[in-house]
Amino acid sequence: MICESCNKHEATIRYTHIVENKKKTVNLCSSCAPKEEDHQATGVVTSASGKKVVAELSQLTAAEGASAAQCAECGMSYQEFKKAGRFGCQGCYNAFGEQLERLLKRIHGSARHCGKGRVKQRQLLSPEEEIVQLRQALEAAVAEEAFERAAELRDRIVQLEKGTTEESL
Numbered sequence: 001m002i003c004e005s006c007n008k009h010e011a012t013i014r015y016t017h018i019v020e021n022k023k024k025t026v027n028l029c030s031s032c033a034p035k036e037e038d039h040q041a042t043g044v045v046t047s048a049s050g051k052k053v054v055a056e057l058s059q060l061t062a063a064e065g066a067s068a069a070q071c072a073e074c075g076m077s078y079q080e081f082k083k084a085g086r087f088g089c090q091g092c093y094n095a096f097g098e099q100l101e102r103l104l105k106r107i108h109g110s111a112r113h114c115g116k117g118r119v120k121q122r123q124l125l126s127p128e129e130e131i132v133q134l135r136q137a138l139e140a141a142v143a144e145e146a147f148e149r150a151a152e153l154r155d156r157i158v159q160l161e162k163g164t165t166e167e168s169l
Helices: 033-040 048-067 078-084 091-095 097-108 119-123 127-143 147-168
Strands: 013-019 022-028
Touching: 091 097, 127 147
Parallel strands: none
Antiparallel strands: 013 022
């Protein structure tokens, strides 16, 4: 369905106005909807529930506007990325960083990569990074009720924390 205001973009929002017991429905795109909202917001919405709906609609149009953004380098939209499953260029990571971070958190539980590495690489971890990994392992051990392993991990964390505080003195 095409936007009834600009006749260019796909309509994603439907406004229904009731004035003097007459119902009028207008289909708008995400860029024209805020303009229509400005025209209609002259005291029409007075109830608390109506104001809540308008606020949620504003958030929806803002989110759609963000997903309608394009990469400055290759011109790919976020919708195209979602269809293709891969970015068009390295600039897409900057253009869609916010959406990508939310997507990774939803899929993996974190936006930080903690993959496996070679033994030599693991030995090159800074004490702070090792403490973070040990704390995650400690939480997992407690959740699994492996309390002996948890105690060992706790002791190693304390040992590393003492070492880092002594180095900083």
